[in-house]
Amino acid sequence: MKQKTPSAVLAALWISAAAVLGLSACATQPTQESDITLYVFHCGNIESRDVSLFSPGVNQGQSKQLTNSCYLIRHPQGDLFWDTGLPDHFGPDGVEFMDGAFHMSVTEPLQDQLKSIGVTPEEIEWLGISHFHSDHTGNANWFSNATLLIQEAEFTAAFGDNAHQYGFDPDSYSGFNANNSKRLQGDYDVFGDGRVVIKSTPGHTPGHQLLYLDLPQSGRIILSGDLYHFTSNREQRRVPAFNFDKQQTLHSMEQIEQLVQSSGAQLWIQHDKEQNADIKHAPEFYR
Numbered sequence: 167m168k169q170k171t172p173s174a175v176l177a178a179l180w181i182s183a184a185a186v187l188g189l190s191a192c193a194t195q196p197t198q199e200s201d202i203t204l205y206v207f208h209c210g211n212i213e214s215r216d217v218s219l220f221s222p223g224v225n226q227g228q229s230k231q232l233t234n235s236c237y238l239i240r241h242p243q244g245d246l247f248w249d250t251g252l253p254d255h256f257g258p259d260g261v262e263f264m265d266g267a268f269h270m271s272v273t274e275p276l277q278d279q280l281k282s283i284g285v286t287p288e289e290i291e292w293l294g295i296s297h298f299h300s301d302h303t304g305n306a307n308w309f310s311n312a313t314l315l316i317q318e319a320e321f322t323a324a325f326g327d328n329a330h331q332y333g334f335d336p337d338s339y340s341g342f343n344a345n346n347s348k349r350l351q352g353d354y355d356v357f358g359d360g361r362v363v364i365k366s367t368p369g370h371t372p373g374h375q376l377l378y379l380d381l382p383q384s385g386r387i388i389l390s391g392d393l394y395h396f397t398s399n400r401e402q403r404r405v406p407a408f409n410f411d412k413q414q415t416l417h418s419m420e421q422i423e424q425l426v427q428s429s430g431a432q433l434w435i436q437h438d439k440e441q442n443a444d445i446k447h448a449p450e451f452y453r
């Protein structure tokens with residue numbers, strides 16, 4: 167386990183002192199050190215000009231708006247950031263992508279959202295990225311003080327000679343290498359208490375993974391990565407044409423649906439714009 171940064175230690179001391187003195191913290195801060203909290207951030211907008219890329223043969227030529235989400239899990243033993251979105255520099259005007267198949271923009275810079283909760287990327291201990299498509303690695307280099315938690319298969323693809331063939335943009339994560347990466351062989355319990363668990367779900371990419379959370383008050387929540395991109399694809403188990411391996415994807419979907427059943431977890435689809443409209447975003451948080 168990494169040492170806490172001085173600011174994290176000071177924050178913990180302040181919170182402990184405040185608890186002893188009976189002081190209540192500001193409404194946007196966790197009030198007890200033992201809490202685990204989850205912050206959700208807007209990390210860009212994606213217009214798909216032909217949504218059938220995600221659902222082969224269905225709704226051909228129809229456009230669909232997707233959102234893009236990032237998350238911070240604050241645990242007494244450290245901070246885990248999950249996915250880093252589109253890069254802030256895309257800005258509100260955005261960029262065309264894949265010969266106009268997509269338009270991607272950022273209307274709410276992640277930097278501003280982090281400031282709103284008093285967090286800097288440099289103080290984050292752990293970075294989890296569901297997979298290395300560029301809409302998930304946009305701001306990754308800000309977090310290069312952290313240890314990257316990545317499946318071995320994804321590491322091989324992302325840091326090998328053919329990263330572009332997987333739809334990855336190595337420049338966006340050039341701050342990482344073998345020295346600040348922890349390569350995983352399947353599921354990984356980040357803090358050893360079953361509250362924050364990375365689940366291996368290959369198929370969308372060689373080492374796709376998602377995040378299972380068990381929060382003290384809000385209960386169990388699964389952050390989907392790109393296991394699904396929107397609700398109808400979940401309902402119909404549709405596999406995007408550009409996935410790395412269709413059979414692996416269907417197997418991962420089956421495993422996660424079984425986990426949803428057995429745990430009662432909510433499944434939050436990170437790109438689903440309609441579902442995200444009902445989710446609290448920073449500076450509000452879940453605990």
Ligand SMILES: [Zn+2]
Pocket residue numbers: 299301302392437
């Ligand atoms: Zn994505």
